[in-house]
Amino acid sequence: MAEPVLEVQGLTRRFGDFTAVSDLSFDIQPGEIFGFLGPNGAGKSTTIRMLCGVLTPSAGTARALGRDLFTEADLLRSRMGYMSQKSSLLTDLTVAENLRFFGGLYGLEGQRLASEVSFRLHEMQVWDQRDALVAELSTGERQRVALAAATLHRPEILFLDEPTSGVDPLRRRLFWEAMDELVAEGMSILVTTHNLGEADQCDRLAFILGGRLMAYGRPRTLKEALGRQVLELRADRFRDLQLAARRQPEVLAAELLGRSVRISLSASLAPEALLARLRAEGHTFEALPAEQPSLEDLFVDLVQHARTA
Numbered sequence: 001m002a003e004p005v006l007e008v009q010g011l012t013r014r015f016g017d018f019t020a021v022s023d024l025s026f027d028i029q030p031g032e033i034f035g036f037l038g039p040n041g042a043g044k045s046t047t048i049r050m051l052c053g054v055l056t057p058s059a060g061t062a063r064a065l066g067r068d069l070f071t072e073a074d075l076l077r078s079r080m081g082y083m084s085q086k087s088s089l090l091t092d093l094t095v096a097e098n099l100r101f102f103g104g105l106y107g108l109e110g111q112r113l114a115s116e117v118s119f120r121l122h123e124m125q126v127w128d129q130r131d132a133l134v135a136e137l138s139t140g141e142r143q144r145v146a147l148a149a150a151t152l153h154r155p156e157i158l159f160l161d162e163p164t165s166g167v168d169p170l171r172r173r174l175f176w177e178a179m180d181e182l183v184a185e186g187m188s189i190l191v192t193t194h195n196l197g198e199a200d201q202c203d204r205l206a207f208i209l210g211g212r213l214m215a216y217g218r219p220r221t222l223k224e225a226l227g228r229q230v231l232e233l234r235a236d237r238f239r240d241l242q243l244a245a246r247r248q249p250e251v252l253a254a255e256l257l258g259r260s261v262r263i264s265l266s267a268s269l270a271p272e273a274l275l276a277r278l279r280a281e282g283h284t285f286e287a288l289p290a291e292q293p294s295l296e297d298l299f300v301d302l303v304q305h306a307r308t309a
């Protein structure tokens with residue numbers, strides 16, 4: 001792998017005697033879209049806020065673009081961009097006025113400012129809204145304007161905290177296309193999301209729970225590492241089938257999905273062996289082809305595991 005653009009070691013943040021982020025270590029490779037996944041309160045925003053210099057860490061180190069992120073923050077600020085979870089746009093200014101304002105904060109002025117604003121307005125597909133007040137925009141438009149504002153100075157590392165929350169699937173896709181363009185420009189992106197479809201599109205993921213890193217890697221590797229198979233059985237007597245499946249020791253979970261039973265099966269038992277056992281008990285059903293577990297399976301698994309631990 002190349003030299004990471006960001007390398008975090010043992011990052012920790014305490015609020016009084018509560019530890020919001022605990023001993024977090026990960027790195028981000030050049031040109032990567034790196035996803036942060038975890039339930040509410042997991043510590044995602046707190047981590048991002050420390051990396052953006054908004055919040056002081058209690059412990060840990062971080063290097064970004066070859067410099068110490070915490071002691072050389074002033075040298076790095078202009079090379080990083082941040083879109084916070086709560087939009088920082090000024091709602092009583094127009095879209096273009098907002099971008100000129102934020103560009104000014106980054107030190108852009110004159111012709112350079114005008115051309116960067118125009119470039120981003122087009123790229124984020126909000127050119128037609130340039131003279132509208134931010135207060136009048138839809139959520140999807142507003143989020144794309146916020147992304148434009150965070151990237152006017154062409155940062156090399158971009159932190160996006162839940163940029164697509166409340167955005168419909170079509171506009172969400174538009175937002176991800178814009179992120180792909182930013183990566184093509186040479187940016188590396190850390191993005192938090194609650195959307196598992198989005199998480200699946202990330203190059204790598206960190207799954208955080210209670211401030212700790214629970215799983216880390218490529219989405220596909222993480223799903224494979226779950227070591228289980230997912231089966232869907234269609235049956236008229238689906239409730240009986242669900243109970244029968246739950247009695248099998250290798251069945252990790254059996255949930256109803258319409259008139260089907262969705263079974264999560266340990267890798268220690270072949271699916272055919274399970275089907276044979278259920279048939280031997282007198283159950284009739286139609287088995288759909290086995291699937292790979294989804295990120296949702298991973299998510300549920302980790303949360304349940306943490307609860308019982």
Ligand SMILES: Nc1ncnc2c1ncn2[C@@H]1O[C@H](COP(=O)(O)OP(=O)(O)OP(=O)(O)O)[C@@H](O)[C@H]1O
Nearest residue numbers: 015019020038039040041042043044045046047085
């Ligand atoms: N300034 C603060 N003072 C005290 N506790 C805080 C502070 N900021 C965050 N916390 C706590 O730290 C924990 C992590 O919060 P954080 O906002 O990082 O979670 P998150 O993963 O971003 O959640 P969400 O998905 O809801 O945005 C929460 O329990 C929160 O209440």
Ligand SMILES: [Mg+2]
Nearest residue numbers: 044045046085
């Ligand atoms: Mg958050």
